[in-house]
Amino acid sequence: MGYIELHGVTKRYSNGFEALRDLNVEFGAGSMTFLTGHSGAGKSTFLRMLLRLEDVTRGQLLVNGVNVTQLSKRQLPFYRRHIGAVFQDHHLLAGRSVFDNVATPLRVIGMPEKDIARRVRAALQRVGLLAKEKLLPLYLSTGEQQRVGIARAVVNRPRILLADEPTGNLDPDLSRDIMALFEQFNQVGTTVIVASHDRELIEASGRRIIELAAGRIVSDTPAMSVDMAVCDAPISTEEQWRAQGI
């Protein structure tokens, strides 16, 4: 049984367009998977649906055995607190410092400020931006902004980490650095799903690759080794995150 399971999942918009069609796929706990495909293949919709930013039109979406399509409006925020999300355009707050941007998820859960400071600095240390915690995102390079986005995504020790084209605007060296970060966070047992159309980068990773086309899965290439599959590994725990310094 996977940590994330999709059974016959279809997403149809009100104009009749089907972004995802009858998807049946599982993601093991602690696994790392790449979603690939051309623009419009359904990668972003897939991730948005996992975040429940999109409703599922038909089918079941199970996370840790819970059918998240049936979560009430009041339960949804609590589900999202267990997911870290990274976007191509970062979604950083221009008027807030790097520290405040990363602290947002912890303030949402009501953590005391002294614990927030410790966790935020640990996350920034992990992505190599501790020295820039007081700067506004405006003064950071694109790669650094993306790393702030990643720090914000992991600071609340998520069970699932989703990334939508996280290297879309970055040069190859920076892209590899970003991917290395995802690999590190995957090592604590976090289930990582990265949507990317950078075939070279994702094939080099040796991880499982799912290819989407017109909303359907057209290929599902397993990881190159058992170590990289990490299926059914323990779900990320506080201790494992602490080992990462977060």
Added chain:
Amino acid sequence: MPRGSENPFPDDDAATRGGWGRDHLRVIRDSAHFVSANLGTSLLVWLLVGIALALPAGLYLLERNLQDLSAAWDGRPGLSIYMDLGIDVAEVETLKTRLAAQAHVASVLVTLPDAALREFQAYSGLGDTLDMLSGNPLPASLRVILDSDAGASDLEALAALAGASPGVHEVVEEKTWLARVKDISTIVRRLSMVLAVLFGVGAVLVTASSVRLAIEARLEELRVQKLVGATDAQIRRPFLYFGAIYGAGGALVALMLISTTLLFIEGPLTSLFSSYGSELQLIGFDPAFLVVLLVLGGVLGVLGAVLSASQRIVALEIH
């Protein structure tokens, strides 16, 4: 959000214990910072809300003072009933008994023709001229005084009853100036109620618009908060505090406007009252009034914020 079985994805209790109170404190701090950082806009909102609250609040004070003025006055409305000439005294007494038994009648005074003539001679100074008349030209009369609870309709009903009684020549309703003050007081009260509703709606709309602008200015932040798991209540919370700050601040401005107006008209009012031999004593502008106005302002502000935030936050999309 209830923890446990109802929520399949609970927060870490140890990490978030006391989070609700901390969130409120943080939001209050942020809201105060936002309001002070946008002082120009905030002052404008306070002024608009203040003007909207000042008029009904000022009319309320006026109405309270008119009521107080009329309550302190010992004159009461009544009827003067003039009987036919030469009518029997027994008939006058019968009418007196009948009128005294009616509701709201405080007293009935009978003046018989002889007594009326003596009074008239004494007050008019026409004693010698009146002596030259062959008979008494004045009728018997009754003066009916109503109690302080009597309204205009009671007075009219009593006048109709007296007018239909045998031997009655004329009935004169005596609406004293007190009755007019009461009428004015009622008009002012009703006017202030209408204006309170209209301007209250105005205050709500002003706050709603200001909060809406604050929401639009922070849309990206709200989207990020929603993305990382903020509940609708958490997203709405800062704007409710904005509303409360705008409303209560507006009420403070209203209080300042009212007190300035009172200071401005105090001189001529004192002069007017002293010309009637009275002393100016304004009532109602007391600590209870200040507290009620501040709370009312805050509540109207929150109402405007709820109106604005609920609509916008429900429709908030994360792109």
